[in-house]
Amino acid sequence: MARAPIDLSVYLVTDTVLCGEFGAAATARAAAAAGATAVQLRDPHASDDEMVALGRAVIAALEGSGVPVLVNDRVHLVHAIGAQGAHIGQSDLGVDEARAILGEDSYLGLSVQTVDHVHAARHHGESIDYLGIGPIWSQGTKPDAAAPSGIDTLERVLSVSPWPCVAIGGIDARRTATVRATGAAGVAVVSAICGQPDVAAATGSIRAAWDGVRV
Ligand SMILES: Cc1ncc(COP(=O)(O)OP(=O)(O)O)c(N)n1
Ligand SMILES: Cc1nc(C(=O)O)sc1CCOP(=O)(O)O
Numbered sequence: 001m002a003r004a005p006i007d008l009s010v011y012l013v014t015d016t017v018l019c020g021e022f023g024a025a026a027t028a029r030a031a032a033a034a035g036a037t038a039v040q041l042r043d044p045h046a047s048d049d050e051m052v053a054l055g056r057a058v059i060a061a062l063e064g065s066g067v068p069v070l071v072n073d074r075v076h077l078v079h080a081i082g083a084q085g086a087h088i089g090q091s092d093l094g095v096d097e098a099r100a101i102l103g104e105d106s107y108l109g110l111s112v113q114t115v116d117h118v119h120a121a122r123h124h125g126e127s128i129d130y131l132g133i134g135p136i137w138s139q140g141t142k143p144d145a146a147a148p149s150g151i152d153t154l155e156r157v158l159s160v161s162p163w164p165c166v167a168i169g170g171i172d173a174r175r176t177a178t179v180r181a182t183g184a185a186g187v188a189v190v191s192a193i194c195g196q197p198d199v200a201a202a203t204g205s206i207r208a209a210w211d212g213v214r215v
């Protein structure tokens with residue numbers, strides 16, 4: 001069964017530590033109400049049990065919003081959480097294994113850093129729903145990320161990718177318009193939303209920048 005296209009335009013990636021006392025679930029709810037269109041549950045430090053509890057809380061917080069939740073790395077927890085898909089990278093389990101766990105109805109995103117990564121993934125075809133490409137700019141959220149690749153690499157990946165691409169790394173409202181101008185499908189954002197004093201306002205400014213609205 002074909003999956004409906006996923007709206008990646010403002011893609012929140014949660015960070016439990018950055019979200020602080022406000023929490024990932026409240027952050028997801030406020031962000032969705034302010035225009036986030038997808039949420040990725042990302043917590044490299046959580047145990048599987050903690051991830052399931054957090055994921056279920058995020059799903060409950062988003063009830064009725066229509067915003068899909070994707071689980072970072074832990075593809076085996078997607079169904080237990082009740083999430084809509086998963087996101088994996090070059091060092092995680094492979095696309096075939098992930099798709100076998102997910103079945104045909106769940107979304108799957110893959111991180112790439114280079115054009116060669118896109119060519120290497122091409123044979124997976126419809127097993128993949130979208131690519132994440134980054135880090136585009138310098139960022140402080142993912143210590144083991146590659147060096148910033150710059151907007152040129154994003155443009156090169158976009159020129160060869162058969163899948164929609166979302167940019168990640170150092171993206172805030174100001175840079176969102178730059179990403180949109182490349183033809184990317186969206187911006188994936190952690191610290192410009194998580195832990196911000198007003199999550200809804202922070203998300204709204206990214207939403208407005210993506211929509212080309214002057215604020
Ligand atoms: C939307 C999006 N793009 C890229 C990544 C990074 O994935 P990965 O390289 O697997 O690194 P981790 O996030 O797992 O540390 C992402 N999570 N989301
Ligand atoms: C989770 C993640 N993945 C990256 C990649 O390049 O694949 S960069 C990153 C963190 C991005 O955080 P921020 O929005 O705070 O800059």
Ligand SMILES: [Mg+2]
Pocket residue numbers: 072073087088089090092
């Ligand atoms: Mg990963």
